Amino acid sequence: MRALLSTIPVVCFLALPLASLAQSIDYDPRRPDELKSCDDHEYRGREGDAQECYTRVLNGPYTAVTRAEAAWRLGDLQRANRLFRDAVRGNQRLIHARVRWARLFVETHQYADAQTLLREALELSPSDVYGRLALAHLYAERFDGQAKAIVEQVLGEDDRNYEAHLLAARMLLEEGQLDEADASLDRAAKSTPDGLPPLELYSARATLDLARGRDSATMVKNTWVTRALNYNPRYGMVFDDLAHFEVMRRRYREATPLLRKAIEVQPDLWSAHADLGANLLRQGQIEEARQHLQTAYSGDPYSPTIVNTLRLLDRVDEVDVSSNKFTLPASGETASTDVEILLRLNRKEAGALHPYVLELARDSVITFSRRYGYRPTEPLTVELYPNHDDFAVRVAALPGIGLLGVTFGPLVVMDSPSGRASGDFHWGTTLWHEMAHVFTLSMTDNRVPRWLSEGVSVFEEWRTGPVPGVVVPPEAIAALRAKKFLSVADLDSGFIRPQYPDQVQVSYMQAGLICLFIEQRWGFEQLPVLLRQFNREISTKDAIEATFKVPVKEFDEQFDAFVRQRYSTALARFDEWQRAATLARKSVEGEQWQAVIDSARTAIAIFPEDIASDSPYLLLAKSLDKTGQREQAIDALTRYRQAGGWDPHALRQLAEWLEAAGQSMAATEALAAVNYGDPLNSQQHLKLGEQWLEAGRAEDSLREFEVLLALDAHDPATAHFGMARAFRAQGDLQASRRHLLDALETAPHYKPAQSLLLQMIEERQE
The missing domain is CATH 3.30.2010.30 (Zincin-like)
Structure with missing residues (x-):
């Protein structure tokens, strides 16, 4: 992506x-006793008994919070919302009510309101464990790295917190840290609260089995799935959770039958219908996807994701x-x-x-x-x-x-x-x-880890893409300088749940640089070898060691040495680069052209890969042109393009300068490159059509005039005239004459077209 x-x-x-609409299990010991017998019916799949029990509580002489919980379980979300609101208004210092109200908002996709309530609760009681865990769940849903810090803090205070261990395991599973997830689930099993169901533990255990190489088609008979369904025959979430993990691994086809099974087991599991609809869309099955999304909407009309997708369809x-x-x-x-x-x-x-x-x-x-x-x-x-x-x-x-x-x-x-x-x-x-x-x-049948697939894509941008050239932004250099690069075995976590603002971007660049390192250390042919290690379930650590015959720690050390050597100048003079780049930008504002030239050249010498929108290359080219040094300005923009720069305005300027300097082919090539950055400019295609025709490249010229016709359908004469000449150059006189007549039909007095038509008539008579 x-x-x-x-x-x-x-x-x-x-x-x-x-996100799942199904209400998660409430592990908070403050849950009202009046609800627990009802909960047991629900957790065991006794739907009728549960509905009857919750209805009695809702209509009984209980607190607003207790009745809100009952309304929530009955699916009356508006009434639950009103009751929670009344409870909080009646006592502004209620903590538990705010936490549970926030969980309701999370499960109805109102994340901003949930976060506001949780912050209020934690302002009243910063040490409230279940308020903090609710916030961690919210962050985890949004793949925010803050979730980890909260869970670690809670477990640091109480290593027997069951919910914290389950949430930690879930995040570790998503990040591919399977041994660590296993250990978290072991600790959860040893601290299961009395009277609460083990359903989420069973589901996580099944997911771990799937992650360790079990075929998704066999998961229906998995031990942990069987235990979950024995406990609750209507627990479709076990299959929804398995499908979630397959989607995280981009195994969309494998997720589909699991989601179908979730719906079979629990037909009113709206989240599974929504997930199935989304997954079918990924596979191009639009009509069936629409049906499941409409079903999901009937049960979950609050979901913006469902509504938005249906509108798009x-x-x-x-x-x-x-x-x-x-x-x-x-x-x-x-x-x-x-x-x-x-x-x-x-x-x-x-x-x-x-x-x-x-x-x-x-x-x-x-x-x-x-x-x-x-x-x-x-x-x-x-x-x-x-x-x-x-x-x-x-x-x-x-x-x-x-x-x-x-x-x-x-x-x-x-x-x-x-x-x-x-x-x-x-x-x-x-x-x-x-x-x-x-x-x-x-x-790799979608088994490739996130970091490697992203790394190969970035690497191929640099090596074979339409704008070749290794381009690493300053944020990555700053992270390298601060020793924030991750071990290759842990790099997926930088994509999934970042710990600092730039970490996702930094992880992209680190992954690309690892592929560049492999190419230069072992040769490009070893990159496909590494990819093929993932034709089976294998960890990054084992795949690295099997491919390169070095311990993963040594691989990390060699990569670190490689990247620090490659960027040694930028690392050593990073502060100087920042000062020079800043001075160049400020000097442009004051039209102090010589100061721009001096500072921009310093910045480029230190860090030549900076091709951002305010790149020193662009500032240097502008200043050199302003001071009458056009030839050097052309050189600056040429080096900018060679470094990976692609700004459409800059390349159009380069093409214009090259043409004026008599370098017509270089000018045409520079302008043609703009099509892969900004292809919807009519004048650009008109000019390219003429230039390719002049260069004897009739096929390229024809394409440009055809695109011009598509863009300027209201004034097609120029495009038709260009196409007529391109077809003529290719020897297709019939097509040439047809487009020439089309041009004259639109503009009967178009003299160039009249002249060419006359010439073609004379040629036929000869």
Whole structure:
């Protein structure tokens, strides 16, 4: 997955499964006694007895908090909310009521309100254990690293807290720390509270078995699943939890039958219907996905994720779908292979984007098939969304998230270039990154750890992408300087549950640098060897040691030495770089051009990989041009592009300067590169069409004029005239004449078209 953090696009995998609506077990000893017999019926799956019992409590002479809990269990959430609110208003110092009210908000997806209530409760009683654990659950749902710190603190005070051990185990399972999760579950088992069900413990044990290599298809007969269902025959959450873990590992197909089983066991488990709907969407099964989402909505109308996804599905007819097939030639003992790429593009921009998206997707398949020795075995789908919130809802059901692209096995979903302002992201690099995920996921049956799949994608951006060049942002250098890089065996945790603000971005870069280190230390051919270690269930530690024949600790030490050597200048002079870069920016504001030149050159010499929006390269080029040093300004922008810079305005400027300097082919190539960053500029395609035609590249010229026609359908004469000349250069006189007549039909007095038509008539007469 590609994410946008600050001005630097970075990458990570999506980890946002839908939250469960089913009320979690209340382990707080303050739970009212009047509820416990009702709870026992529910925990045992005796639904009718539970409903009758909770109804008696709701209508009985009990406190507002007790009755709120009963209403909650009965599914009357509005009444539960009112009763909790009345209880808190009646006593502003109630702590337990606030904590439970907050848990209600968490389970109805109102996270901000939940956090407010928990902060109020902890202000009243900072040491309240179950208030702190409720906050940890909230953070854990949002994959916030603060959850770990809270749980560790609670267990430091009381190592027998059952709920804390369960939550710790859940987070460890999500991060792939299986031995540590096992130990947490052992400690939980030794501290199980009397009278409370072991259902969540059984479910976590089953998940651990699955993580350790059990086939998901056999989990129905798993010992722990059997124990859970013996305790409660309607406990569908055991299968929902297993599916959650498979989704975390990107094993979407394996999750589907588990979710179907969850619904079979517990038909009113709305979270499982929602999860199944979301998972079917990842596999392209739109109509069945809609059915389960509608079912989920009927039971959980408060979920924004369900509502948003259903609204998006109402607009599926806005998409233009095309099937594009090509053949990978035979290689060695591998026969030629037919590959199909399905493009799903918004109808309004499909004509303009189709040639570039298809070209880049096809090139990526050819490149990665050769480099990694794997060929796709099923159609690949690429979806682009011009509305960023539509894209966000498509992948996470939540608008406003800072993502650029996400891969679900053979499905790539991403922002369209029109989904963000020009210069915000390089869509070509994003697509290349996501297509690399298609290969690392497919060739390992989705077992590849998050850090390695992300690392390969970042590495391939640098090595083979449309903007090659190793690019590491200053945040990663600062983290390296502060010794915040993680051991490779623990690197997944930096993606899943970050401990500091920049850690996700830093983890992306560290993963890419590890792949670069492998290439330079052992040779590129060892990177596919490492990937293939994950054709089975294996830990990162064991895979590293099996591939490179060194202990993982030594691997970490060698990587640390490599990366510190590579960035030795930036590490030693980081403060000086910051001062120089800051001075360059400030000097531009005051038009102190020589000061900009001096400070920008210093910054580039220290850290040449800084190609951000205010890169010293750009400031240097501007200042050199302002002082009459155009040739050196061209050199500065050329070095910026070679370093991985891609800002559309800068490359258009470079193309203009190169053309003025008589370097026409270099100018055309610089302008053509802008298509993979900002392809929806009509004047850009007009100019490129003319330049390619002049260079004798009629096929490239024709593509540019076709895109111009798609972008400027209201004034097509210029595009048709360009296409006529491109077809003429290719020798297709019939197509040339057709487009020439189309140009004159739109603009009868268009003299260049009239002249060419006359010339063609004369040629035919000869």
